[in-house]
Amino acid sequence: MGYYVRKILGFIVTLFLVSVITFLVFQILPGDPALVILGVDADPVQIEALQRTMHVDEPVVERYVSWVGSALHGNLGISFRYQKPVSGIIADCFSVTALLALFTLVLTILIGLPIGIWLAKHDKAKYIVPFSLVSQLGVSIPSFCMGILLISIFTVKLRWFPSLGFTPWSQNPLACIKGLFLPSFSLSLGTSAVLIRYLRVSIISEQKLDYVRTARSKGLDENTVLQRHVLRNSLIPVITIFGMLVADVLGGSIIIENVFSLPGIGKLIATSIATRDLPLIQGLVMYLACIVVVCNASVDLLYSLIDPRIRLL
Amino acid sequence: MKRNFPLRRYFSNIHFAIGFYMVMTVVSLMILGFFYIPYDPNAIDIAHKLQGATTAHILGTDQLGRDIFSRVLVGTRVSLLIGILVVGFGVLIGTPLGALSGYFGGKTDEVIMKVIDTQMAFPGILLALMIIAVFGTSLQNTVLALGLMSIPRFTRIARSGFMKYRNAEFVQASRARGASHARILVLHILPNIVPELLVTASLGFASAVMSEAGLSYLGLGMQPPNPSFGKMLSEAQNYILQAWWYVLIPSVAISLLVMGFNLLGDGLQSINQQ
Numbered sequence: 001m002g003y004y005v006r007k008i009l010g011f012i013v014t015l016f017l018v019s020v021i022t023f024l025v026f027q028i029l030p031g032d033p034a035l036v037i038l039g040v041d042a043d044p045v046q047i048e049a050l051q052r053t054m055h056v057d058e059p060v061v062e063r064y065v066s067w068v069g070s071a072l073h074g075n076l077g078i079s080f081r082y083q084k085p086v087s088g089i090i091a092d093c094f095s096v097t098a099l100l101a102l103f104t105l106v107l108t109i110l111i112g113l114p115i116g117i118w119l120a121k122h123d124k125a126k127y128i129v130p131f132s133l134v135s136q137l138g139v140s141i142p143s144f145c146m147g148i149l150l151i152s153i154f155t156v157k158l159r160w161f162p163s164l165g166f167t168p169w170s171q172n173p174l175a176c177i178k179g180l181f182l183p184s185f186s187l188s189l190g191t192s193a194v195l196i197r198y199l200r201v202s203i204i205s206e207q208k209l210d211y212v213r214t215a216r217s218k219g220l221d222e223n224t225v226l227q228r229h230v231l232r233n234s235l236i237p238v239i240t241i242f243g244m245l246v247a248d249v250l251g252g253s254i255i256i257e258n259v260f261s262l263p264g265i266g267k268l269i270a271t272s273i274a275t276r277d278l279p280l281i282q283g284l285v286m287y288l289a290c291i292v293v294v295c296n297a298s299v300d301l302l303y304s305l306i307d308p309r310i311r312l313l
Numbered sequence: 314m315k316r317n318f319p320l321r322r323y324f325s326n327i328h329f330a331i332g333f334y335m336v337m338t339v340v341s342l343m344i345l346g347f348f349y350i351p352y353d354p355n356a357i358d359i360a361h362k363l364q365g366a367t368t369a370h371i372l373g374t375d376q377l378g379r380d381i382f383s384r385v386l387v388g389t390r391v392s393l394l395i396g397i398l399v400v401g402f403g404v405l406i407g408t409p410l411g412a413l414s415g416y417f418g419g420k421t422d423e424v425i426m427k428v429i430d431t432q433m434a435f436p437g438i439l440l441a442l443m444i445i446a447v448f449g450t451s452l453q454n455t456v457l458a459l460g461l462m463s464i465p466r467f468t469r470i471a472r473s474g475f476m477k478y479r480n481a482e483f484v485q486a487s488r489a490r491g492a493s494h495a496r497i498l499v500l501h502i503l504p505n506i507v508p509e510l511l512v513t514a515s516l517g518f519a520s521a522v523m524s525e526a527g528l529s530y531l532g533l534g535m536q537p538p539n540p541s542f543g544k545m546l547s548e549a550q551n552y553i554l555q556a557w558w559y560v561l562i563p564s565v566a567i568s569l570l571v572m573g574f575n576l577l578g579d580g581l582q583s584i585n586q587q
Contacts, residue, residue: 017431025443129327136328136579140572142523144530145564148546152553152560251437255527259550269439270531273446281446289434296433 003304003311011297018289019071023064026282076283081275086283089268094287096166096264097257099176101249103184104191108245112192116199121226123204138193143252147186147259154182166262183260187252191245198241202234236307243299247292322584329580335573339389339566346386354383355538363556372562375545376552381562384540388563391541392522392570395456399521400514402460403467408510410464411471412498416479426472429465438462438524445533455534459524463517470513474506508585515578519571526567542567 058066070076076086119131154160161182167175206212207230215225250265257266265284272280304310324330352370358378365373372381414425432440441458448454475498478484487501528534529543537544545563553560 013427014431014434017428018434021431022443025447028447132328132579133331133576136572136575137568140519140523140575141564141568142526142571144527145546145567148550148553148560149564151550152557156553247433247436251439254437254439254442255530258531269442270533273442273531273533276446278446281443285435285439285443288436288439292436293434 004301007297007300007304011293014293015290018293019068019286020064022282022286022289023067026278027060027063071283071286076286077279079272079277079280081272081277081280086280089280090265090283090287093263093265093268095168096262097250097253097266099169100180100184100187100253100257100262100264101246103177103180104187104249104253105242105245107184107188108191108195111188112195112199115192116196117203117226117231119196120200120203120207121222123200135193135196138189141189142255143186143190144255144259146189147183147256150182150186151260166264180262183253183256183262186259187249187256190252191248194241194245194248195238198238199234202237203230206230206234236303239303239306240299243292243296246295250288250292322587323580326580326584328576329584332573332576332578332580335569336577339570339573340393342386343389343393346390350383350386352380352383354379354387354540356380363552363559365556365558373556373558375556375559376548381545381559384545385562385566388540388542388545388566391535391539392525392567395452395459395525396518396521396570396574398456399459399463399525400517402456403463403517404510404514406460407464407467408471411468411473412475412503414468415472415475415477416494416498416502418476418479422472425468429468432462432465438527441524441528442531442533445528450533450536452535455525455528458528459521462524463521466513466517467510470509471506474509475502478502478505508581512578512582512585515574515581519574519578522567522570522574 074087076090078084079086079089082089119127155162161178162175167179169176203226212225212230215229216222220228253264254266254269256262257264258270261267265288269281269284271277272284324333356379358374360378361370361374362376362378363374364370364378367373370380370382372385375381375384410425410429414422435443440462441455444458444461445454448457479502484497484501487497492501525534525541526543526546529541530547532544532547534543535541542563546560546567549556549559549563
């Protein structure tokens with residue numbers, strides 16, 4: 001029980017620190033924030049109105065408390081540009097990013113799992129150097145470079161995929177999958193390279209254990225040993241990197257959505273920075289950071305359920 | 314290769330060797346750029362826009378007729394300069410934090426590590442984007458934003474290194490002789506973790522280059538007309554139909570640098586472990 005209490009407390013502290021950092025960064029705006037946001041030659045009436053909504057005359061701590069308080073009630077403020085509640089705008093865009101992230105994770109597993117298992121099974125010196133170079137390539141080519149190269153090959157030259165844009169799942173599922181394939185593929189190259197590395201190491205170290213020798217000495221063939229015994233245990237440590245991969249995918253999607261013109265969170269961040277829509281940026285940053293914290297915490301908890309030994313540490 | 318060649322240990326590691334040559338390719342392009350640039354990288358010549366490789370423009374021209382080769386030569390400076398500044402920022406702030414955390418442990422460690430770990434919650438370049446949203450785009454702000462992002466990796470490595478050595482015999486010996494904490498930290502322990510910090514610096518360099526390219530791609534890094542690879546890429550994307558090479562060149566340049574430094578770091582790590 002103590003393990004869970006500690007985990008949940010740590011999780012709350014992290015969320016608190018995230019909110020403090022997000023809040024403070026926007027407090028150190030040089031000069032009068034209202035003036036910075038509206039521009040030097042803004043209408044004085046507007047400036048005064050904005051100053052009132054931002055509560056600039058109150059002390060920092062009070063402003064923080066009221067900001068967090070309303071954020072907890074789902075109120076992240078009003079976007080300057082759209083003149084709509086920030087939470088509503090984020091909710092509209094989030095479905096696109098969530099779908100993109102889901103597709104990417106599925107592709108990561110589809111690419112990473114078989115290759116990782118194959119490499120562990122054929123753990124020969126001659127494969128190691130070429131594999132590590134190829135996986136370096138997967139990690140090192142930035143996903144947006146990859147995205148643009150994929151567009152130029154598959155969309156422009158071969159015309160296999162539709163040009164930029166997004167079709168909602170509810171309108172046409174097939175078109176939706178087709179539209180999301182290239183962006184999620186370019187994101188999944190990097191993440192699957194990471195997955196393959198971890199999986200290979202995990203399987204190889206698991207294969208050295210005594211129970212595997214026992215299974216082999218029972219006369220089980222190599223495939224059964226791998227599938228029934230080794231794979232189950234070696235997937236456990238791999239689960240921990242899934243939290244990390246979610247953060248990677250969300251981070252990567254910030255740029256990749258701009259490459260493919262997908263109307264998701266990433267695209268929204270870029271446009272809101274360009275238009276200096278500070279409440280929207282603040283809300284978006286807070287939102288994404290919370291998703292990552294929640295994902296990491298759930299992976300941690302899931303891990304302890306699958307492998308109870310971890311609770312003893 | 315001669316038997317007593319001093320760097321043989323390094324160059325016999327294939328990752329280090331390949332990474333080294335990749336980085337050196339880019340560095341030599343930068344050095345070439347200091348002595349010779351065929352055209353003014355910002356000179357507009359609309360009459361010769363989007364040309365393929367010719368003897369006059371060996372890598373062709375962009376949508377405004379600017380010479381791509383000249384822009385690449387100057388662009389390498391931006392990437393390498395930002396990489397160096399960001400890594401420097403990370404080392405100078407991250408290492409002392411990690412040193413305190415690992416050496417003293419206890420509450421100091423808990424507080425520092427909690428703050429450092431919180432940064433993991435901001436995925437990718439989100440933290441950098443937030444800082445740029447507040448302070449605006451400029452070289453200093455890009456370095457500040459990416460530098461803050463690079464602190465945790467140095468803190469973690471330094472922490473584990475200092476933790477490992479804090480009760481080592483040579484540390485206890487100097488403590489018995491009355492050495493101050495500062496002296497032990499800097500003169501006795503720090504030299505032992507320099508190899509690990511070098512690995513981290515190399516990997517940090519790669520991610521700084523990648524993030525800078527991402528920021529400029531979004532139009533939030535170096536401001537035009539200064540050439541930078543990310544910006545070139547986003548401009549090139551609009552002319553993907555007419556000029557595929559224009560897309561390829563900045564992509565290759567970014568990937569060469571990122572992969573070069575990643576391989577260099579991987580290579581150094583396995584050399585250290587030998």
